[in-house]
Amino acid sequence: MSTEEFRPRTPEPPGIDLPAPTSSPFTCAFGVTLIAAGLVTQWVVTIIGAMLMLVGAIGWFREVHPDNREDRIPLEPDADPVAPRTQQVRRLMGQARHRQRVPAEIHPYSAGIWGGIIGGIVMAIVATIGSLIEHGSLWYACNILSATLLIGVETQTVEQLSQFNATSLIVGLLIQGIMSVFVGLIYGVTLPMIPRFPLLFAALFVPLVWSGLTWATISVINPALKTNIDWYWFIGAQVTFGIIAGLWIIRTEKIGTMQNWTYLERFGMESPGIRSQGGEDE
Amino acid sequence: MTVLDGPNRELQKASGHRATFFSYLHEWVATSDHKKLGIMYVTSGLLFFLIGGLEASMMRWQLAWSGLEVVGPEEFNRLFTMHGTTMVFLVGMPILLGVANYLVPLMIGARDLAFPRLNAFGFWLFLFGGLLLYFSYFGAQGLYGMGSSPDVGWFAYAPLTERTFTRGHSTDYWILGIGISGFGSIATGINLITTIMTMRCPGMSLMKMPLFVWLMFIDAILIMIAMPPLTAAQVMLLFDRWLGAQFFDTGNGGSAVLWQNLFWFFGHPEVYILILPAFAYVSEIIPVFSRKVIFGYPLMVAATIAIGFISLGVWVHHMFALGLSPMVNAIFMGSTMLIAVPTGIKMFNWIATLYGGKLRFQTPMLFSMGFLTQFLLGGLTGIMLAVVPFDWQVSDSYFVVGHFHYVLFGGLVFSIFAAIYYWLPKVSGRMLSETIGKWHFWLLFIGFNLTFGPMHVSGMLGMPRRIYTYHPDRGWELWNLLSSIGVLFQIAGILFFAYNVINSVLRGKKAGDDPWDAWTLEWTTTSPPPEYNFSEIPTVHSRRPLWDQKHPEDPDWKYE
Numbered sequence: 001m002s003t004e005e006f007r008p009r010t011p012e013p014p015g016i017d018l019p020a021p022t023s024s025p026f027t028c029a030f031g032v033t034l035i036a037a038g039l040v041t042q043w044v045v046t047i048i049g050a051m052l053m054l055v056g057a058i059g060w061f062r063e064v065h066p067d068n069r070e071d072r073i074p075l076e077p078d079a080d081p082v083a084p085r086t087q088q089v090r091r092l093m094g095q096a097r098h099r100q101r102v103p104a105e106i107h108p109y110s111a112g113i114w115g116g117i118i119g120g121i122v123m124a125i126v127a128t129i130g131s132l133i134e135h136g137s138l139w140y141a142c143n144i145l146s147a148t149l150l151i152g153v154e155t156q157t158v159e160q161l162s163q164f165n166a167t168s169l170i171v172g173l174l175i176q177g178i179m180s181v182f183v184g185l186i187y188g189v190t191l192p193m194i195p196r197f198p199l200l201f202a203a204l205f206v207p208l209v210w211s212g213l214t215w216a217t218i219s220v221i222n223p224a225l226k227t228n229i230d231w232y233w234f235i236g237a238q239v240t241f242g243i244i245a246g247l248w249i250i251r252t253e254k255i256g257t258m259q260n261w262t263y264l265e266r267f268g269m270e271s272p273g274i275r276s277q278g279g280e281d282e
Numbered sequence: 283m284t285v286l287d288g289p290n291r292e293l294q295k296a297s298g299h300r301a302t303f304f305s306y307l308h309e310w311v312a313t314s315d316h317k318k319l320g321i322m323y324v325t326s327g328l329l330f331f332l333i334g335g336l337e338a339s340m341m342r343w344q345l346a347w348s349g350l351e352v353v354g355p356e357e358f359n360r361l362f363t364m365h366g367t368t369m370v371f372l373v374g375m376p377i378l379l380g381v382a383n384y385l386v387p388l389m390i391g392a393r394d395l396a397f398p399r400l401n402a403f404g405f406w407l408f409l410f411g412g413l414l415l416y417f418s419y420f421g422a423q424g425l426y427g428m429g430s431s432p433d434v435g436w437f438a439y440a441p442l443t444e445r446t447f448t449r450g451h452s453t454d455y456w457i458l459g460i461g462i463s464g465f466g467s468i469a470t471g472i473n474l475i476t477t478i479m480t481m482r483c484p485g486m487s488l489m490k491m492p493l494f495v496w497l498m499f500i501d502a503i504l505i506m507i508a509m510p511p512l513t514a515a516q517v518m519l520l521f522d523r524w525l526g527a528q529f530f531d532t533g534n535g536g537s538a539v540l541w542q543n544l545f546w547f548f549g550h551p552e553v554y555i556l557i558l559p560a561f562a563y564v565s566e567i568i569p570v571f572s573r574k575v576i577f578g579y580p581l582m583v584a585a586t587i588a589i590g591f592i593s594l595g596v597w598v599h600h601m602f603a604l605g606l607s608p609m610v611n612a613i614f615m616g617s618t619m620l621i622a623v624p625t626g627i628k629m630f631n632w633i634a635t636l637y638g639g640k641l642r643f644q645t646p647m648l649f650s651m652g653f654l655t656q657f658l659l660g661g662l663t664g665i666m667l668a669v670v671p672f673d674w675q676v677s678d679s680y681f682v683v684g685h686f687h688y689v690l691f692g693g694l695v696f697s698i699f700a701a702i703y704y705w706l707p708k709v710s711g712r713m714l715s716e717t718i719g720k721w722h723f724w725l726l727f728i729g730f731n732l733t734f735g736p737m738h739v740s741g742m743l744g745m746p747r748r749i750y751t752y753h754p755d756r757g758w759e760l761w762n763l764l765s766s767i768g769v770l771f772q773i774a775g776i777l778f779f780a781y782n783v784i785n786s787v788l789r790g791k792k793a794g795d796d797p798w799d800a801w802t803l804e805w806t807t808t809s810p811p812p813e814y815n816f817s818e819i820p821t822v823h824s825r826r827p828l829w830d831q832k833h834p835e836d837p838d839w840k841y842e
Contacts, residue, residue, distance in 0.1 A: 016814035016817070018393065018394065018398075018813060019314050019394070019398045021308075021309070021312035021314065022312055022399060022402075023308070023311055023312045024399065025314070025400070026311050026406050028403060029403050029406030029407045032410075032462060032465075033407070033410035033413075033414055033462055036414065036459075036461070036462055037417070037421075039524075040451040040458065041421055060403075063399060064399075073812070073813045073814050075812075075814075075817055077808070078808070078817055079806060079808045080794075082796075083832075084831070084832060084833065084834050085832045085833055
């Protein structure tokens with residue numbers, strides 16, 4: 001038994017063990033590269049590469065067997081402790097909970113539908129007035145609208161477009177009705193998410209973007225139609241829709257979303273301690 | 283076990299051992315520290331970026347006007363081959379692997395990667411592979427005294443690569459250099475996957491990992507799947523060239539289409555291997571500079587997985603002009619368009635993160651905004667190219683060159699600069715200059731768009747790729763001149779960047795541990811971090827552990 005076993009163990013200095021530096025991977029990789037390089041230069045290079053790779057591989061093997069060769073790295077001064085911020089997190093204005101999903105309150109979908117219907121009616125009136133002033137016809141705007149679906153209408157003359165056409169009327173009303181409800185619904189969903197000036201967004205921004213898009217693409221979609229559209233009245237009708245639908249929706253009372261409700265509340269369960277449906281956050 | 287106690291280390295340093303160049307060199311050559319290897323990866327990548335940029339500049343000089351003779355046709359072929367190969371394999375790959383090397387262990391609260399020595403091996407393979415490729419300029423004379431550097435394009439289409447058409451060894455250097463680098467990438471891919479799966483700190487479940495780590499995880503999986511087919515194809519090509527095999531020898535029953543399939547089965551996932559890290563960088567930077575948590579984290583993770591999955595099934599869109607059956611074209615057109623959905627989700631989520639945030643337009647954020655806009659444009663032209671009839675019209679034209687540079691330069695390179703401005707203070711402990719950074723950004727932004735925007739026009743006007751000159755009557759001169767002028771702006775921007783980095787490392791303002799008021803674990807340790815990263819392995823409770831420490835009254839874990 002050697003005397004070393006009785007030697008009291010010296011405590012290891014504080015530190016953290018990490019793999020010791022080694023040039024074996026470098027040697028091994030260099031060897032691999034030389035093996036390849038020898039294929040396109042001289043066979044001697046390949047032989048040298050193979051020897052280097054072997055040296056590197058053996059060195060690498062000895063790094064990890066029987067145990068990982070490690071160095072003890074002394075501890076350095078730690079990072080500065082993270083101080084809690086004295087400044088409180090800014091909360092969204094007027095909301096009790098700052099982590100809620102925006103919008104916390106929305107207009108009911110019915111507001112969007114009604115806004116769309118009413119806006120669509122007023123828009124149709126404006127477009128018809130435009131038809132009367134520009135072409136002396138009640139039906140011109142409706143016929144133009146129907147041309148987006150009906151084949152052949154776009155090739156008609158202004159006189160033909162000014163005549164009453166039952167098919168065009170039905171198709172025009174259908175398009176106007178569906179589009180108005182659809183856009184109204186989109187307004188209903190979107191407007192609560194506009195941070196500032198939602199009426200401006202509804203009355204000006206969207207109608208102008210929509211008019212611009214229509215103007216830019218109509219020559220591709222329906223070239224014959226482009227010359228028949230009275231663009232000022234077109235924009236006026238769009239803006240009118242935006243104002244009416246936007247106003248209607250914005251004036252509707254908002255309701256809270258269900259994001260902070262429990263599942264029981266969402267299922268409509270009624271029991272003591274559970275809010276009644278549609279209630280605001282407590 | 284060797285014990286390097288503090289005083290001894292200091293003595294070593296003070297006694298002059300440290301002062302010698304060789305001891306310093308040995309420290310870096312023998313290191314298996316993920317941070318040092320990460321720095322070496324990125325530095326090598328940036329040096330190759332300068333070389334690749336120089337090659338591109340020479341091409342743009344040659345094409346600035348019709349009929350110039352700056353370089354001859356053969357040299358031009360070598361330039362675009364080496365430029366493409368360098369930028370993909372020796373710039374994009376090492377930088378993404380380097381940044382991942384440096385940051386993944388820090389972000390998951392680990393002390394190193396799972397296999398530190400394999401990590402070093404991977405880096406050296408990459409570097410020696412790259413050097414071997416460039417040695418071709420000196421050593422590729424070969425048996426027939428022909429050839430210099432490779433000149434077969436970065437895609438090396440068969441049968442052009444057969445010995446009949448490329449004598450000498452230039453193509454062999456391409457095969458061997460890239461093959462060796464590829465092994466290095468695979469080694470690092472294995473390392474990243476193992477590290478992320480096994481070495482996360484207590485509390486860091488998969489859904490509490492930073493998005494950066496998620497993206498690098500999927501990226502590493504893609505590397506593992508996509509690189510081996512390329513390596514296999516390269517070995518087959520080597521057999522063709524020197525052992526008489528006929529895999530791609532069309533004159534003897536081989537198939538050129540087989541090469542295209544094998545190459546692009548690697549090549550298209552490679553695009554996503556390169557761009558996922560860009561997503562990773564901006565996914566960390568945008569929330570910090572918007573002062574908001576990333577929007578839709580679970581959906582971002584799902585979109586990442588979806589992109590990784592779909593990217594393996596779109597490669598044939600590079601072969602639409604090949605004359606495959608309409609059914610095959612239709613399927614790959616659909617899959618290519620499909621990948622726009624998860625990518626779009628990411629785009630919307632970044633925008634939603636910005637929305638309503640308290641935006642700070644410091645340099646990392648500026649580059650991230652550059653990424654968002656330019657990558658979006660590159661993505662949109664990508665969807666255009668996914669439409670087979672459109673692809674037929676502009677295939678192999680400058681439109682395609684413009685498209686992929688918007689993705690890889692406008693997307694990847696801008697995000698790399700964003701990452702460097704964001705994380706270099708952690709790496710060096712010094713801040714980069716904001717003023718010079720903004721000069722860098724605007725010059726590069728203007729130069730980039732001036733160079734690659736007009737390429738869409740020249741492509742639509744019919745200018746093919748890879749031509750070394752053109753006739754003056756084609757209407758391409760103005761657009762080419764604009765493209766070439768743009769390069770001057772880019773060079774100026776890069777010079778600003780180089781000065782900024784050198785100046786910052788030498789005498790930049792001290793960064794402190796957490797200069798951006800950020801939230802992930804790498805900012806909890808010192809700048810630069812100690813070798814062991816953390817003296818105590820941290821425990822996390824949410825995706826933003828540093829937020830939790832800063833705001834104990836309102837921690838994230840309450841909401842996740």
